Amino acid sequence: xxxxxxxxxxxxxxxxxxxxxxxxxxxxxxxxxxxxxxxxxxxxxxxxxxxxxxxxxxxxxxxxxxxxxxxxxxxxxxxxxxxxxxxxxxxxxxxxxxxxxxxxxxxxxxxxxxxxxxxxxxxxxxxxxxxxxxxxxxxxxxxxxxxxxxxxxxxxxxxxxxxxxxxxxxxxxxxxxxxxxxxxxxxxxxxxxxxxxxxxxxxxxxxxxxxxxxxxxxxxxxxxxxxxxxxxxxxxxxxxxxxxxxxxxxxxxxxxxxxxxxxxxxxxxxxxxxxxxxxxxxxxxxxxxxxxxxxxxxxxxxxxxxxxxx
Numbered sequence: 001x002x003x004x005x006x007x008x009x010x011x012x013x014x015x016x017x018x019x020x021x022x023x024x025x026x027x028x029x030x031x032x033x034x035x036x037x038x039x040x041x042x043x044x045x046x047x048x049x050x051x052x053x054x055x056x057x058x059x060x061x062x063x064x065x066x067x068x069x070x071x072x073x074x075x076x077x078x079x080x081x082x083x084x085x086x087x088x089x090x091x092x093x094x095x096x097x098x099x100x101x102x103x104x105x106x107x108x109x110x111x112x113x114x115x116x117x118x119x120x121x122x123x124x125x126x127x128x129x130x131x132x133x134x135x136x137x138x139x140x141x142x143x144x145x146x147x148x149x150x151x152x153x154x155x156x157x158x159x160x161x162x163x164x165x166x167x168x169x170x171x172x173x174x175x176x177x178x179x180x181x182x183x184x185x186x187x188x189x190x191x192x193x194x195x196x197x198x199x200x201x202x203x204x205x206x207x208x209x210x211x212x213x214x215x216x217x218x219x220x221x222x223x224x225x226x227x228x229x230x231x232x233x234x235x236x237x238x239x240x241x242x243x244x245x246x247x248x249x250x251x252x253x254x255x256x257x258x259x260x261x262x263x264x265x266x267x268x269x270x271x272x273x274x275x276x277x278x279x280x281x282x283x284x285x286x287x288x289x290x291x292x293x294x295x296x297x298x299x300x301x302x303x304x305x306x307x308x309x310x
Contacts (some may be wrong), residue, residue, distance in 0.1 A: 001043030001297050004277055008215045009152045011121075013046040013083045015078040015186070015272055015297060019283040020049045024068030025057035027285045035290055036072050042294050048125055048182075048218075048281055049115075050087035050126060051107050060081065066114035067252050074116050085122035087156060089129060089137075091198065099137040101131035108144055114150045124148040124182060127157040134162075142175035154218075156182040160209050161262040166225055182281065185219030185230055187267045187309070188248055194239035195272070216277040222267060223282070223293075228252070229264035255305060268296035270309050 003012040018039045036047070049069055055062035066086060073079050088107040089099040097103055111120060123144065125137065130203045144150040154177040157161055163181060170177040183201040190291035196200075202210075202217060210217045225236035230253060236245060256266040271280045301309075 001294070003045070004216075006178045007214065007277065008048075008120075008153070008177075011083065011152065011179075013279070015045045016044060016268070017048050017085075017279050017281040017296065018044055019044040019052045019068075019092045019220065019281045020047060020065045020069060021283060022057070022310075023284060024064040025054040026310075027238055029068060031286060032068055032281060033072055034287060035284060036069070037076075038287055038290055040076075040078065041102060042297075044294075045081060046083050046085070046112050046279065048085045050090070050124075051111050052090050052126075052272055055154040062228035063110065063114050069213065070114050070116035074172055079117060083121045084115060084117065084230065085089060085124060085154070086115070086120055088192040090126040098132050099140075100132050101136050101140040104137065104140040105144070108149055112149060119148055122148045122152045122154050122180075124156045125158075127211060128155075128159065128162050128200075133165055135173075138166060138170050138173070142170070142173075145176045152176070152179050154178050154180045154182060157198055158183075159200060160203070160205040163206070164209065178295070179209070179219055182218040182220055182298075184221050185271070185278070186224055187223045187252060187270055188224065188236075188240050188245045190239045190301045191242050191244075196239060208252055208286065210278075211274075211276040214276060218278060218281050220281040222271060222280045223264050228267050230264065255308060259299075259305075260297065263290055264292055265296040266301075266309075268293060269299040269301055270306065272304060 004015050004017045008011050025028045046068065052062040053065035088104055089097060091097050123269060153176055155166065169176045183202040183206065184196060184199050189199050210213060224237055225228050227236045252263050252266055256263045268280045271278045276296045282293045286291060
């Protein structure tokens, strides 16, 4: 698997990122470990988790994914080959967390303990927090970097204007800046005005900013839980239902069939071949899905094919 540079961090990471929300909870431990092993064997280094994964699963409280990754790293002794990202600050209706200084510092210690590492490679602000001064958040992140507990920081679920503001504040204070953004992104486009709650899709303004500033986009939910892959048992999310999605899905299937590849592979290959850095963040529950998704790394789409997909 090819390695790509994560923006101005200078750090190289695998061109596909493995999302682990359900590993160690909805996906049984044994299969979860097989998935991590197989991803690493294919050259995958970029692994994504969060402090609250998977709090909504039965008998879970959050952090199960980090704990499983920590056990895997301890068993395999492979941390030096990996780039681990986790997150802090998602707000739930029943829990005021956010991006306050104390919250960030305390949750970082918990994540370090669960992962069993000395430093978090990439620490995301999981969702924008409008109730906490941005300076407080960014100063806390910078302190963690200076302490050696975090290497790089990223933003997730931010509007473009807030991302630009955050990077400007960090620059004028000499603090560590967000080096990438993780946002909902797929070949299918949400309907105008569609809401995902705290999740934010990558809109045209964000895509233009990423292209202009060579700012990496880590696109989560690229296959929309399987509906982009053409799975009949995975109906289209209501936020995507409409004529535009029907037309784009038909075109995706037409091109995939002509190339003899899966729709999932084509979608992920399309994301990889943007004219700025886009890293698909995949989530799988078995080895068959992982093998199919990783088939995208072997694909090089002709410019003519790319043109038909826009």
